[in-house]
Amino acid sequence: MQVNVEKLSPVLMEFQVEVPADRVRSEVDKAYTALQRTARVRGYRPGKAPRQVLAHLYGGRIHADVAQRLVDATLNQALADKQVQPLSQPAIAPTELRPDDAFSYKARFEVRPDIAEVKWEGFEVKRPSTTPTDEMIDAEITALRREHSTLQAPEPERPAAKGDVATIAFTLEVGGALRDTKEQEIETELGSGQVFKEIEDALAGMTPGQSKDVPVTFSEQHSNADLRGKQATFHITLKDLRERIFPEVDDEFAKDCGDESLSALRESLRKKLEKELTQRASDAVAEQLVVELCKANPIPVPPSLVDQQAQLAERELLATARRQGQRVDPTPEFRARVRLDAEMKVRAGLVMAEIAKAKAVRITEADLEKGYEELAEQTGKNVAKIKAEYREPQKRELFAGMILEDKILDIIEAAAKVADAS
Numbered sequence: 001m002q003v004n005v006e007k008l009s010p011v012l013m014e015f016q017v018e019v020p021a022d023r024v025r026s027e028v029d030k031a032y033t034a035l036q037r038t039a040r041v042r043g044y045r046p047g048k049a050p051r052q053v054l055a056h057l058y059g060g061r062i063h064a065d066v067a068q069r070l071v072d073a074t075l076n077q078a079l080a081d082k083q084v085q086p087l088s089q090p091a092i093a094p095t096e097l098r099p100d101d102a103f104s105y106k107a108r109f110e111v112r113p114d115i116a117e118v119k120w121e122g123f124e125v126k127r128p129s130t131t132p133t134d135e136m137i138d139a140e141i142t143a144l145r146r147e148h149s150t151l152q153a154p155e156p157e158r159p160a161a162k163g164d165v166a167t168i169a170f171t172l173e174v175g176g177a178l179r180d181t182k183e184q185e186i187e188t189e190l191g192s193g194q195v196f197k198e199i200e201d202a203l204a205g206m207t208p209g210q211s212k213d214v215p216v217t218f219s220e221q222h223s224n225a226d227l228r229g230k231q232a233t234f235h236i237t238l239k240d241l242r243e244r245i246f247p248e249v250d251d252e253f254a255k256d257c258g259d260e261s262l263s264a265l266r267e268s269l270r271k272k273l274e275k276e277l278t279q280r281a282s283d284a285v286a287e288q289l290v291v292e293l294c295k296a297n298p299i300p301v302p303p304s305l306v307d308q309q310a311q312l313a314e315r316e317l318l319a320t321a322r323r324q325g326q327r328v329d330p331t332p333e334f335r336a337r338v339r340l341d342a343e344m345k346v347r348a349g350l351v352m353a354e355i356a357k358a359k360a361v362r363i364t365e366a367d368l369e370k371g372y373e374e375l376a377e378q379t380g381k382n383v384a385k386i387k388a389e390y391r392e393p394q395k396r397e398l399f400a401g402m403i404l405e406d407k408i409l410d411i412i413e414a415a416a417k418v419a420d421a422s
Contacts, residue, residue, distance in 0.1 A: 003078045010113040010300045013086075015078055018104040019070050027066045028099045035062065067097040067105075075107055087111055088304035110302040118354045119296040121415040125288035128281045128421050132273035140269045141249060144257055151242040159205045160241050162191035166203055167240035174232045185239065199234060211237040221329040289412050290348045301346045310335070310342035352408040361407050363400045371403045 001023075004016040032051050035058060041049040055062070071092055079086065086109035094105035151165055160166055169183040188194045190203055202214045214234040218227040247253045254265035314330060317338065321328040328334070355361075372390070376383040390399045 001074055001077070003082065005082060005084075008108070011087075011110050011302045013084065013109060013111045015075070015082075015090075015107045016104065017071075017074055017078055017107065018102050019074055021100060021102045024066070024070070024097065024101065024103045025099060027070060028062065028097075031062050031066050063097040063099075067094050067103065070097075070103055071105055071107075078107075084111060087302045110304050112302070112350060113299050115297070115299055115351065115354045118351055118358070120293060120351070120355055120412050123289055123292040123296070123412065123416040124419070125285055125292065125416055126419050126421045128277070128284050130274060130277040130281050132270050132277060136273055137266055137269050140273065141265070145246045145249065145253070146244070148253070148256055149244045149246045151244055154241065154243045157207060159207055160190060160203050160238065162204070163189065163244060165189050165242045165244065166238055168199075168203070168236050169239050170234050170236045172232055172234055174227065174230055183237075196234075199236060202236065203238060206238045208238050208241050211235070221331055223327060223329065285413060285418060286409050289409055289416060290344065292416075293351055293412065294344050294347045297347070297351045299347060299350060301343055301350065305346045306339065306343050309346050310339045313342055313345075314338050349405070352405055355408050355411065356404060359408075359411060361404065361411075363404050363407075367403050367407075368396075368400065371399060 001020065002018040006014045006016070008014055032054055035054055036049060036051070039049055039054060039058070040046060041053060041057065044050075044053070071094065075090065075092075088110040090107040090109040092105055092107055095103065097103050154164075165187060166189075167185060167187050169185045171181065171183055172179045186195070188200075190200055193200075196214075196216050198214050198216050202212045206212065212235075214236055216232050216234060218224075218230050218232065220229045222228045247256070249262065251261045254260070254262045257265055259265040259268055314335065318328055318330065372383050372386045375381075376386045379386070390396050
């Protein structure tokens with residue numbers, strides 16, 4: 001077997017493989033022998049049909065099957081001999097197989113780029129403040145007041161205003177026809193942006209029992225393709241109105257939140273914020289280091305890895321948005337941003353792999369155990385459950401890769417100039 005290797009680009013390689021004629025003949029003979037034992041041909045007893053008859057009936061299929069088997073066997077051997085690991089499924093371009101001639105094919109695939117030198121020392125980044133401000137603590141208390149608030153009908157009755165929770169019934173008319181004759185009901189807080197701004201504006205000043213017609217133009221990116229760009233009218237009726245009653249901020253409120261006094265509550269919130277800000281600062285430093293690492297090492301990246309990372313990131317972003325009740329349309333601009341981030345992540349991963357190799361960084365069982373414990377603390381899950389989730393080899397390898405990246409980032413950060421943001 002003869003193998004010629006051509007590097008088409010830093011991340012694209014092509015093997016030109018030629019299989020000798022004697023091996024081709026041998027494989028073709030084996031295929032016909034196997035077929036002769038099982039073929040049922042009219043006019044011949046089982047297993048007695050001549051090869052020329054079989055070739056006439058099944059020659060095309062036999063040649064295709066033999067060509068595929070030769071590719072499967074010889075390509076794996078060629079990759080092992082040349083010590084090459086493809087990152088993408090090889091694209092095969094075979095010549096026509098002839099039983100008495102050598103058989104050749106081309107296999108094109110992506111590979112990791114060769115990285116002669118990695119620059120990773122001396123990056124300058126800034127660490128955000130980890131000290132909570134009084135304003136941050138006040139914002140936390142405001143959020144707690146909302147959690148402990150109650151809803152009740154305004155007394156005396158008054159028009160709807162921002163902050164009220166309204167229950168509305170509506171029907172939708174598009175092109176002069178109702179999409180559904182049955183009224184639908186929803187609950188929304190005015191000013192929250194949960195419904196169209198036109199509807200919120202119309203609700204302001206309405207009292208329960210009042211109705212209005214609200215014209216709306218749907219965006220070109222609306223999730224429902226039938227409504228994109230359409231002009232429509234919502235026929236709304238305010239069914240119920242409630243205002244939010246907030247508790248007083250005092251020691252009793254603190255006790256309801258699980259602390260003995262208001263001062264103790266503020267201290268608890270301060271510690272909680274310090275922990276969150278410290279984690280955010282660490283994440284911010286890591287993000288800056290990744291950006292600097294990619295700037296310093298503008299290596300080419302395999303498109304297939306970028307595609308995989310972009311698809312994974314898009315699925316995660318859309319799933320997170322759905323969990324948070326948000327609507328995110330995967331527009332071309334959205335996908336372009338996701339792909340740009342994916343390219344940076346892939347490039348950083350390739351460069352960090354080189355640093356890991358140079359520094360002989362390994363992931364031990366102790367590292368994995370520590371990682372499981374940290375993840376359990378972050379998610380509130382039992383450590384045993386976390387381990388069970390990562391028992392599959394693929395998930396375990398992914399988890400180990402995340403820990404390895406953290407170790408490499410620690411090495412880069414230790415060699416960086418990290419200044420506290422003013």
